[in-house]
Amino acid sequence: MKVGFIGLGIMGKPMAKNILKAGFDLVVTNRSKASVKELVALGASSAQSAKEVAQQVDVLITMLPNSPQVKEVVLGKNGVIDGIKEGTVVIDMSSIAPLASQEISAQLSKKGVELLDAPVSGGEPKAIEGTLSVMVGGKKEVFDKFYELMMSMASSVVYTGKVGAGNTTKLANQIIVALNIAGMCEALVLATKAGVEPELVYEAIRGGLAGSTVLDAKAPLIMDRKFEPGFKINLHIKDLQNALDTAHEIGAPIHLTAAVMEIMQAMKAQGEDHLDHGGLIRYYERLSKVEVKR
Numbered sequence: 001m002k003v004g005f006i007g008l009g010i011m012g013k014p015m016a017k018n019i020l021k022a023g024f025d026l027v028v029t030n031r032s033k034a035s036v037k038e039l040v041a042l043g044a045s046s047a048q049s050a051k052e053v054a055q056q057v058d059v060l061i062t063m064l065p066n067s068p069q070v071k072e073v074v075l076g077k078n079g080v081i082d083g084i085k086e087g088t089v090v091i092d093m094s095s096i097a098p099l100a101s102q103e104i105s106a107q108l109s110k111k112g113v114e115l116l117d118a119p120v121s122g123g124e125p126k127a128i129e130g131t132l133s134v135m136v137g138g139k140k141e142v143f144d145k146f147y148e149l150m151m152s153m154a155s156s157v158v159y160t161g162k163v164g165a166g167n168t169t170k171l172a173n174q175i176i177v178a179l180n181i182a183g184m185c186e187a188l189v190l191a192t193k194a195g196v197e198p199e200l201v202y203e204a205i206r207g208g209l210a211g212s213t214v215l216d217a218k219a220p221l222i223m224d225r226k227f228e229p230g231f232k233i234n235l236h237i238k239d240l241q242n243a244l245d246t247a248h249e250i251g252a253p254i255h256l257t258a259a260v261m262e263i264m265q266a267m268k269a270q271g272e273d274h275l276d277h278g279g280l281i282r283y284y285e286r287l288s289k290v291e292v293k294r
Contacts, residue, residue, distance in 0.1 A: 002027065003149065004057035006050055006073055006080075007094070008035035010229070011120065011127045012063035015093070015153045018130040019061075020044060022152035027056050050074070051083035059089045059146060066238050067100035074104055086112030089142055091150070093134070095119040095174070095235075097242045098164035099249070101137065105163045114142045117163055118150060119170035121177075123230040131155040135173070137165035171246060174239040178260045180214035181280050188222065188292045189284040198292050199223055218278040223294045227279040234273040237264050 001024060005016045008030040016039055020026050026044040029052070030036050036046050047053040050073045054060055060080060064070050070092055074080040080090060090108060092101065092115065101117035108115050116138035126132045132154040136143050143159045150157045160169045187210075191201040202219045205211065221227070240261045247254045263283050267273055272282060285291055 001025070001059065001149070002057045004028070004047075004053040004060035005044075005063070006030070006053060006060070007063035008032070008039065009063065009065075010124050013038070014124070014127040014130075015061075015063060015120075015132070016044070017042060018127075018153045019149070021130075022149075024149065024152070027053050029053050049078045049083075050080045051078045054080040054083035054088065055085070057088065059091060059149065060084070062090065062092045062094055064092075064094045065235070066094070067096040067242075070094050070096055071100065071104060075107055081107060081111060081113075084108070084111060084113050089114045089116065089146060091116045091118050091146060093118045093120055095170050095239055095242075096167055098137075098167040098171070098246060101167050102164045105138075114139060115163055116142055116146065117166040118157075119167055120154070121170065121173050125230055126155075127153070133173075134158070135160050135166045135169035137161055137163045137167065137169075167242075168246070171239065171243040174236065175243055175254065175257050177214055178236060178240060178264075178277070179256055180212055181218060181277055182260045182263060184215055184219060185222075185281045185284045188219065188281065189288050189290060192290045192292050193288050199294050218276075221276070222278050222281050222292055225291075225293055227275040227282075229274065229276045231277050232273065233264055233267050233275055233277050233279060236277045237261070237268065237273065240264065 003024045003026050005028045013035050020042055027047055028039045028044045029047045040046050105115040116136050118134050118136040120132040120134050122132040130153055134150050134154045134157040136159050160166055188198045191198050281292055
């Protein structure tokens with residue numbers, strides 16, 4: 001099986017490396033050529049355009065920032081759709097709006113091409129480890145055929161329904177992560193302001209009902225003042241905007257999501273949207289005039 005991969009960013013590059021490690025024949029392209037050279041040095045071959053990748057492969061993976069970029073790469077000039085052969089499958093692992101996935105799928109289907117929307121969760125550390133969680137929408141028989149390929153990048157690959165269901169599931173995931181981070185930040189700032197050591201609070205609550213993957217992943221980094229991005233605030237803003245847009249379209253109330261979105265927008269206004277989303281603590285620290293640290 002020959003695999004194409006477009007989008008070698010913070011997430012895409014380690015994902016592509018794991019595909020190579022699993023023994024797949026890989027063709028890559030990317031706007032930044034340094035990442036292409038790195039993959040070529042590991043055994044991949046390169047192409048000059050999305051069209052050129054599509055002409056060579058049996059399945060093509062995209063990992064791009066948002067809906068407009070996926071539409072441009074797949075449906076635009078010299079895009080995937082210009083070179084792809086009937087029977088090829090596109091797996092879009094970007095986190096985009098569910099309706100965008102459905103629009104792209106409709107255009108590809110005219111050329112006899114199936115789409116899986118398969119966004120991921122886990123951030124850069126799990127992309128590097130190959131332990132991402134993947135949530136997939138599309139035809140079940142297509143999912144089954146490419147399950148092992150997706151598992152080369154993941155520890156969990158779950159079928160969620162028709163095209164668009166993968167990205168709907170990812171929006172649900174991002175809402176829960178955002179609200180978890182905000183709640184954790186409020187709690188740790190409260191403890192610090194009250195004169196209680198935040199590390200002791202963390203150790204006391206992590207084994208109970210308040211414990212979570214988010215708490216274990218982010219609280220230690222916050223207390224060590226490490227805000228290098230595993231997942232940037234500006235990308236979480238993008239996901240929450242897609243969640244809000246989708247909620248408005250279908251009439252679903254997501255009031256808490258809107259509140260956290262405003263906090264993230266305040267971080268952006270401060271020029272801090274390049275930080276990891278755990279950096280949300282800084283918003284609360286400024287208001288409370290404390291710093292959460294060990």
